[in-house]
Amino acid sequence: xxxxxxxxxxxxxxxxxxxxxxxxxxxxxxxxxxxxxxxxxxxxxxxxxxxxxxxxxxxxxxxxxxxxxxxxxxxxxxxxxxxxxxxxxxxxxxxxxxxxxxxxxxxxxxxxxxxxxxxxxxxxxxxxxxxxxxxxx
Numbered sequence: 367x368x369x370x371x372x373x374x375x376x377x378x379x380x381x382x383x384x385x386x387x388x389x390x391x392x393x394x395x396x397x398x399x400x401x402x403x404x405x406x407x408x409x410x411x412x413x414x415x416x417x418x419x420x421x422x423x424x425x426x427x428x429x430x431x432x433x434x435x436x437x438x439x440x441x442x443x444x445x446x447x448x449x450x451x452x453x454x455x456x457x458x459x460x461x462x463x464x465x466x467x468x469x470x471x472x473x474x475x476x477x478x479x480x481x482x483x484x485x486x487x488x489x490x491x492x493x494x495x496x497x498x499x500x501x502x503x
Contacts, residue, residue, distance in 0.1 A: 389413035398482030408453040415442045425469040433464045459486040
């Protein structure tokens with residue numbers, strides 16, 4: 367009976383160490399709300415290192431080509447933070463839900479999310495003046 371309890375305790379401790387070894391985002395999801403079509407939007411996620419080890423983002427990968435993250439490969443010291451600007455190219459209209467995967471040392475990874483809705487912009491910059499035809503008659 368003692369061995370299963372010891373094994374369970376070790377597994378629990380390993381998960382606690384794993385959780386302490388991650389960069390913690392101030393928020394995991396950003397909602398852009400309504401955005402106009404054709405206007406890229408950017409939000410900067412901030413990640414903090416609350417652990418005792420220095421961490422480094424090895425790779426950051428977006429879920430599609432319409433989402434572009436930027437990141438630094440510099441180490442993040444304990445108590446420090448790093449920023450990840452994520453740009454969404456609002457080319458197509460409709461709702462969107464995208465994720466960005468963050469990979470770092472020790473095979474750790476997590477995801478941050480962006481969402482919103484793109485509204486279709488008018489075909490012309492100003493509304494057509496159809497009343498001018500009435501004046502000409």
